Amino acid sequence: MVDLDQGRQPVPATHSSPGRPADGTEVGLPPRDLKQSWGTVILWAVVLGLLVWSWEGADMRPEELVANSANMARYLQGFLQPDFYDWPIYLEEMIITVQIAIWGTALAVLCAIPLGILSSENIAPWWIYHPVRRLMDAFRAINEMVFAMLFVVAVGLGPFAGVLALWIHTTGILAKLFSEAVEAVDPRPVEGIKAVGANWNQEVIFGVVPQVLPLWISYSLYRFESNVRSATVLGIVGAGGIGQILYESIRGFYYGETAALLLIVIVSVTLLDILSQRLRKMVI
């Protein structure tokens, strides 16, 4: 510790004492900004206030965790013997889950490219980017589970409803992320392209897209990961995937089967996360 501190001493300190540089003038600490310290106090007060205010509404009952600990232990016991008897079905359902995520993400990426560009301040005029952004807000605001329920009614039970749900919700998210990347581009190459007499399309294609492509790919892969996770619960509302048998086994108190299903989900999601992380590192 002492060594480290000494190593960090600035060079002038070797020939003049700290706080008193060579020219003899006293260097003190900057005066404390009263406004800033009050700001910190108020900020913490607000945070604490929010937590207290939410206690009742969130039905916080930590004592139950202790009181029912025996029940909980029994519950957990059931999970300790995973039942892989039906594993081919589980695996098949997991693959369908991933397939739902693949199509949902792919369609979303396709739509998010134009919509993302159109909701960028530096590319589109305000009367385009404002309405497009609000539409994307709506896509994002509604959870994929809600979309899934709506689509189950529209197109019937099964994975297709799940694909549609992921598609719409992810389009809203990716369009926002894509447009943030577009708004951060260096305007100079775009101007360079404009100056050769290119049209608006060409400015975007050659000036903007090459700059944002690595980020776009990275965001898309990340959303794919998230969509696999989301797709595991879509089955609860009948929109296909492993969620359906998971829900049934939980409701039927089949702890062993539930544990097996959860393990399959954990392993698949982890593998896909690692894979997509590798891919993302490659493009950035």
Next chain:
Amino acid sequence: MTPSQNGVRPMAAITVRNLSKTFSRRGKALDDVSLVVQPGEMVGMIGASGSGKSTLIRHISGLLVADRGTGGQIEVLGTPVQQGGSLNAGARFTRARVGVVFQQFNLVGRLSLLTNVLLGALGRIPSWRGSLGWFTRAEKLAAMQALHQVGMADFATQRASTLSGGQQQRAAIARALVQQAEIVLADEPIASLDPKSARRVMEILAHINREFRITVVVSLHQVDYAFAYCPRTVALRDGRIVYDGPSTALTPKFLTDLYGAQSEELILPGAYGQGRDEAAAEPAPIGRPATATAIAG
């Protein structure tokens, strides 16, 4: 449709009449500027930072529009670019005939040098083909030829971002060549370059001016380069043209008279003498040291 080359030279390459531009934050950037550049000229434009050089160049290429209702007007190659504060409908096609070289090169860093240079053709080829990035073999060969002209053919497949400033700037000039620009507007092309790269870029600009009869307007921060490469210099101060005439008249004393304290910014200590020596050492009149071998090497 690009206006066809009918052999008859338009009267002037660039005509600027009574141009004024006011920025909301910085105030008046250009104040009633008028300027005529004849085809085949190489004109230096000097002035301290904030004197309006870049603003003027960006107006000529139609990247900025003048103040509304001031009657400012710009014609390039006989075609109006903007008047009274609004861009003409065909400005994009005029832009295609004017190459712009920027201080920060404005190449697309993640694209190869060859692609960057090919993009110069976008204004000339059908837009569907341009948008898809389909370039013909002839266009690619022309781009390679242009890269060769600026001594960058060996780097054609490298990403622009991997190259030095001087190399990128040479590629930017190659882009203007592929564009078949009749005018090249260079906006502080050497301000971010080391002296050696700066000379190289200036030589290439002088070369394309001499060999291809391309009209060149180049804004410069340091007066020695104007003195060495441009027969004619336009001097700006606070958005007004304060001198327009032969560069030979630009002695340090004259500049001090023109700019007062600002002249220190234009004549960097030491740099001026150095530029003078080089200009004097070259046999070319009014210092145009560019030679074909220097370009190819």
